[in-house]
Amino acid sequence: MSCPVHHSVQMNPVITPLEWLLGTWQSEEPGEGRFPTIQPFRYSETLQFSHVGQPVINFSFNAFLVDSKKPLHRECGFIRMQPGTNKVAFIVAQNTGLVEIEEGELTGQHLNLRSHTIARISFAKEPHVKEVSRTFELLPDGRLEQRVSMATDSQPLTEHLRIAYVRSP
Numbered sequence: 001m002s003c004p005v006h007h008s009v010q011m012n013p014v015i016t017p018l019e020w021l022l023g024t025w026q027s028e029e030p031g032e033g034r035f036p037t038i039q040p041f042r043y044s045e046t047l048q049f050s051h052v053g054q055p056v057i058n059f060s061f062n063a064f065l066v067d068s069k070k071p072l073h074r075e076c077g078f079i080r081m082q083p084g085t086n087k088v089a090f091i092v093a094q095n096t097g098l099v100e101i102e103e104g105e106l107t108g109q110h111l112n113l114r115s116h117t118i119a120r121i122s123f124a125k126e127p128h129v130k131e132v133s134r135t136f137e138l139l140p141d142g143r144l145e146q147r148v149s150m151a152t153d154s155q156p157l158t159e160h161l162r163i164a165y166v167r168s169p
């Protein structure tokens, strides 16, 4: 899914604290996936963050098998900020049939989110996800890091994903 970046449109001031996310990011080293109930795996991922002048960031994340580039997990959605605060809402739909609203706080260039609402299609695969926590951080070397932990029916909140991206020109 492509998510066009409208450079010509001025950014809405409400979301300027999130300007550091904008653009396309590509994993350089494979990301690391793990969970107590699965085999560890490696993956590559492209992130796109854009805006169209609204007080909203549009995003689309596409993960692939490292070698074959076979499409895997996909997420898309919107990021909003409560005006005048550092409160952030991350609204996401996943190709697995999961939809979530995560909320949290922006501190500098570190976004810390936790799910407060999770819903899924009636025939979603088990185990069901009960909670997600996720961080995005701009590292001192200019890379973007994403970490995701989840709790399921059978496991407490545990790391699932850790990956760093470089900005695409």
Ligand code: HEM
Binding pocket: 033, 035, 037, 038, 039, 041, 043, 063, 064, 072, 073, 098, 126, 127, 128, 129, 132, 148, 150, 152, 160, 161
């Ligand atoms: C917030 C995002 C994500 C959520 C909530 C999520 C959730 C899950 C869940 C519930 C499982 C099953 C765990 C179990 O059997 O106990 C799983 C497995 C897995 N996830 Fe994720 N996942 C996410 C993102 C990703 C991404 C980005 C990838 C990248 C490739 C990925 C790859 C996998 C793989 C390979 C497995 C093991 C095989 C399978 O069950 O399909 N996941 N994930």
